[in-house]
Amino acid sequence: xxxxxVLIIGSGIAGATTALSLAQNPRLDITLITRDPDPCESNTRxxxxxxxxxxxxxxxxxxxxxxxAAGAGASLPKAARILAREGPPLxxxxxxxxxxxxxxxxxxxxIAWGQEAAHSRRRxxxxxxxxxxxxxxxxxxxxxxxxxxxxxxxxTAVDLIxxxxxxxxxxxxxxxxxxxxxxxxxxxxxTIHRVLTAAVVLATGGLGRIYRNTTxxxxxxxxxxxxxxxxxxxxxxxxxxxxxxxxxAVPGAEGFLISxxxxxxxxxxxxxxxxxxxxxxxxxWKDLAPRDVVARAIHHQMETHGYSHVLLxxxxxxxxxxxxxxxxxxxxxxxxxxxxITQEPIPVIPAAHYSCGGVAVDEWGRxxxxxxxxxxEVSCTGLHGANRLxxxxxxxxxxxxxxxxxxxxKTLDRRTADVVPSRAEVPxxxxxxxxxxxxxxxxxxxxxTIQNIMWHYVGLVRSSERxxxxxxxxxxxxxxxxxxxxxxxxSDGLIGLRNAVEVALIVAQAAQHNRQSRGCHFRQDAVxxxxxxx
Numbered sequence: 001x002x003x004x005x006v007l008i009i010g011s012g013i014a015g016a017t018t019a020l021s022l023a024q025n026p027r028l029d030i031t032l033i034t035r036d037p038d039p040c041e042s043n044t045r046x047x048x049x050x051x052x053x054x055x056x057x058x059x060x061x062x063x064x065x066x067x068x069a070a071g072a073g074a075s076l077p078k079a080a081r082i083l084a085r086e087g088p089p090l091x092x093x094x095x096x097x098x099x100x101x102x103x104x105x106x107x108x109x110x111i112a113w114g115q116e117a118a119h120s121r122r123r124x125x126x127x128x129x130x131x132x133x134x135x136x137x138x139x140x141x142x143x144x145x146x147x148x149x150x151x152x153x154x155x156t157a158v159d160l161i162x163x164x165x166x167x168x169x170x171x172x173x174x175x176x177x178x179x180x181x182x183x184x185x186x187x188x189x190x191t192i193h194r195v196l197t198a199a200v201v202l203a204t205g206g207l208g209r210i211y212r213n214t215t216x217x218x219x220x221x222x223x224x225x226x227x228x229x230x231x232x233x234x235x236x237x238x239x240x241x242x243x244x245x246x247x248x249a250v251p252g253a254e255g256f257l258i259s260x261x262x263x264x265x266x267x268x269x270x271x272x273x274x275x276x277x278x279x280x281x282x283x284x285w286k287d288l289a290p291r292d293v294v295a296r297a298i299h300h301q302m303e304t305h306g307y308s309h310v311l312l313x314x315x316x317x318x319x320x321x322x323x324x325x326x327x328x329x330x331x332x333x334x335x336x337x338x339x340x341i342t343q344e345p346i347p348v349i350p351a352a353h354y355s356c357g358g359v360a361v362d363e364w365g366r367x368x369x370x371x372x373x374x375x376x377e378v379s380c381t382g383l384h385g386a387n388r389l390x391x392x393x394x395x396x397x398x399x400x401x402x403x404x405x406x407x408x409x410k411t412l413d414r415r416t417a418d419v420v421p422s423r424a425e426v427p428x429x430x431x432x433x434x435x436x437x438x439x440x441x442x443x444x445x446x447x448x449t450i451q452n453i454m455w456h457y458v459g460l461v462r463s464s465e466r467x468x469x470x471x472x473x474x475x476x477x478x479x480x481x482x483x484x485x486x487x488x489x490x491s492d493g494l495i496g497l498r499n500a501v502e503v504a505l506i507v508a509q510a511a512q513h514n515r516q517s518r519g520c521h522f523r524q525d526a527v528x529x530x531x532x533x534x
Contacts, residue, residue, distance in 0.1 A: 003420065004031035004150070006408060007181060007197040009157045009224065012042035013132075013394055014376025015203030016139040017094060017401030023146040025409050030148060031195070033155040033184060035219055035492060040136045043205040043220055043377060044394065047132025048259035048329065050124040051095075051394040053088045055113040058121040060084035067392065070118045070290050071385025072519035074237070079383040082363055082403075087395040090402055091125065099138030103127055115264040116390040117288040124391050129259050129327045132394065154187040156492045157223065158429075160200065160231045162369065166426055177232055178370035180421050183429050187492050192429035198419040199408050202228060202359065202367075202374040203401070207241075210504045211352035212448075212455035215247050215257040221496040222503030224378035228359045229506060234368040237357025238510035239521045240386050243460050244353035245269075245294040248346065249309040250337035258312060258330060258348055260390045263287045265326060266317035269298065270345060272307055292387045292520040295350040299460045302349070311345035350460060354393060356384035356520065357510070365404030371419070373408070375400045386519025431489060438484075438491040446481060446497055450474070450504050458508045463524045467512040474505045 006022055008015045011034040019032045034041070052063065063084040068075050095101040103125045104112040114124035127134040143149050161181040164172035181196040204224030208216030229235055246263075248256040263269075268276050268287050281297040282289035289297075298310050314323055320342035324331050327341070334341050359367055359374040361381055367374050376397040383396055412419075457470035478501045485498050517526040 002029070002031070002150070004029045004195070004197050005412060006030045006199045006201065007195055008032040008201040008203055009182065010034065010042065010203030010205060010376070010378070011039045011140070011151070012044035012203060012205055012376060012397060013135060013139065014397030014401045015201065016136065016143060017398050018201050018203065018375060018405045019149050020094065020098065020139060020143055021402045021405030022408060023143065023149045026148055028148060028409070028412070031150045031152055031197075032143070033152045033157065035154070035156040035187065037153050039140050039151050039153060040133075041217065041219065042136060043216060044132045044136045044397070046215065046217060046257060047394055048129040048257055049116060049261040049264075050114055050126030050131045050391050051091060051135070051398070052123055052391045053091050053111060053113065053125040055121050055123040058123050062120055063123065066118060066120050067383065067389050068385075070387050070389035072292075072387050073385065074240075074518060075385030076382025078363065079381045083383055083392065083395060083399055086403075087399050090398050091395070094398060094402065095135060095138065099135065099142045101127065101135055101138045114261055116260050117263055117294070118285065118290045118389055124261065124264075126261065128325075129261065129329045135394065156185045156187060156495050157204070157227060158183040158185050158192065158490065158495055160227050160372065161194065161196065161426055162231045163421070165231070167421075168425055168427065176370060179231065179372035180426070182227075185490050185492065185495060190490070192431070192490065194423065194426055194428060196420050196423065196426065198371065198412055200372050201365070201404060202372070202378050203376045204378045206355045206377040207503050207507070208352040208354075210450055210454050210500050210507070211459070212451040213247065213255065213349065213351040215244050215255055215351050215353045221500045223496065223499045224374070225358055225506065226499035226502040228367070228372075228374065228378070229502060231369060231372070233372065234360040235358065235506060236360045236380050237386070238355070238506050239514050240356035240384070240519055241352060241507060242291055242354040242356055242388050242520045243295040243350045245291055245298055245350050246312055246346075246348040247351035248334065248337070249349045250334070250339060250347060253333060253337045255351055256333055257353075258346055259327070260291070262312060262314050262327065262330070265314065267312050267314040268317065269294070270311040270313055271301060271305070272309070272311060274311075277301060290387055291390065292522070295520075296460055296522055298348070298350050309347040309349050312348045313345040315342055315344060354388055356380070356386065356388050361400075363403065364407040365400050366407070373404050375404050386521060434487065434489050436488045438488045438494040440493060442484070443493040443497050446477065447500060450477065450500055454504050454507070458504070458511055461522055461524055462511055464512070467508055470508045471505065471512060474501060474508060477501050478505060
C-alpha cells in the first residue's frame with residue numbers, strides 16, 4: 001500500500017467528513033479504509049431518524065440545554081456549545097451543498113423539521129426514515145470526485161503502529177507514545193500491510209455487536225476502541241452504553257431499529273393488553289422521555305409481567321398515508337414481516353444502540369497519543385455524557401470530522417519524513433510458523449457467549465454480583481481467545497472476536513467501577529443516585 005499523509009479508519013459520517021474536509025487541500029494524500037466491500041456500509045447507513053439542524057423557533061442555547069438535560073449531568077458544556085454553534089451551518093455547507101443531500105421539505109420549500117424525544121423544539125432534518133443512508137451515499141459520492149483521496153475496501157485494521165511499542169529503537173521507551181500508522185489485513189488477499197503515515201484518524205463506529213440484542217450492523221464490534229486500548233489511549237465513560245427503547249421484535253427482523261421519530265410523531269407505547277404505561281415512569285415527558293428512561297420502563301414492564309415485548313402504536317395517531325410517507329423503510333420492513341403498521345401496533349424490545357463513551361478526545365479530536373485522532377462513536381468528546389440526546393450522533397460526526405480535518409491541515413505539512421518512520425524502523429507483521437486457519441464455528445460460538453454475558457450481566461439493569469460474574473467469565477474468555485489469536489492465521493472474524501472480548505471487559509469494568517446510577521448506566525445496588533431511578 002502507498003504511504004499517505006493521513007490514514008482514516010472507518011467510512012461513516014465522521015470518517016467521510018474528515019476525508020472530504022482534508023481533500024480540499026490538494027497537497028494532502030488521504031487514504032480511507034473500510035472493512036466492508038461497500039464503503040457506504042457503517043452505522044451511519046442505519047441511522048433513521050435524522051440529524052439536528054436549527055428550526056425557525058430554535059436557538060443554540062436551547063439545544064445546549066436539551067443536550068445537558070439528556071446527558072444527566074455528565075455532558076461537557078463546552079462540547080455541547082461547539083455542536084450547537086457549528087453544527088447547523090455545517091449541515092447546510094457540507095451535507096446540503098457539497099454532498100447534495102435532499103432533506104424532506106414542507107409546502108413552502110423549507111426543511112421539514114421533525115420532533116424527537118427530549119427535544120424542546122422541532123429541529124430534526126430527515127429524509128423519510130433513511131436519513132443516514134442518503135447522507136453517507138452523498139458523502140461517499142462526493143469523496144470519489146477527489147483524486148487525492150483513496151477509498152480502500154475490504155481492509156480490516158488489526159492494530160495501531162505506535163512507538164515505543166513497535167519501535168526497534170530501545171531508547172524510544174523514554175519518549176511519549178506516538179502513533180505512526182496501522183497494520184492492516186487485506187480480507188481478499190489474506191495479507192497484512194504496514195501503513196505508515198503522519199496522522200491516523202480512528203472513525204470505526206460503535207460496539208453494539210458485543211450485545212445479543214442490538215440495532216448495530218455486524219461491523220460494530222468495537223474494533224477502534226480495542227486498538228486504542230491496546231495502544232494505551234485514555235478511555236472514558238465506557239459504562240454509558242445507550243439502549244434504544246424500540247427495536248423490532250418480529251421473527252427474521254430482530255434488531256431492526258424503529259426510529260425514535262415514530263414516538264416523535266405521536267406513537268404511544270402500550271402493554272400487550274393495550275395499556276399506555278409511560279406516564280407511570282415519566283409524567284412530564286411520557287412517551288417522549290429520554291431514551292434511558294423509556295428503555296428501562298419497557299424492560300421493567302417485560303421483567304415484571306413476563307412480556308416478550310411491548311407495543312408501539314402509531315396507527316391510532318397518524319393517517320395511513322402520513323405513516324407510509326414519513327416512515328417508508330419501517331413500513332416496508334414491517335410488511336415483509338407480516339405487519340401493517342398503519343393498521344396495528346409494532347412489537348418492540350430494547351436493544352444496545354450507542355456507546356456514549358470511548359476514546360477521550362479534545363475539541364479537535366486529539367487523543368492522549370501523539371498523531372492519533374478519534375471521531376464519531378469510537379470517541380468521547382464529552383457531548384453525550386451519561387445519555388445521548390437523539391440525533392446528536394450524526395451531527396457530532398459531522399462537526400468533529402470537520403474540526404479534526406481543520407486541525408490536521410493546520411499542523412501537518414509535507415515534511416512527513418520528519419514524522420513518519422521508515423519501514424526499516426517498523427517490524428513487518430510476522431505470521432511465520434502459523435499453520436492453523438481460524439474456525440468460523442469457534443469464532444461464532446465465542447462471540448455468542450460474549451453477547452449473552454453482556455446482555456444478561458452488563459445490560460439495561462446492572463448490579464455488583466452481575467458485573468463481577470461478567471468480568472470473571474470475560475477474563476477467562478479473553479485468555480482463551482488471545483491464545484487462539486496467537487496460534488492462528490488472521491481472519492476478519494478472528495480480529496473482531498479479539499476486539500469484542502477486550503471491549504466487553506472495558507465496558508464491564510467501567511460499569512463495576514461506577515457505583516452510582518446515572519443516565520443509561522443503571523445499577524440496582526447504587527450507593528448514590530446520580531440522577532434518576534425507576
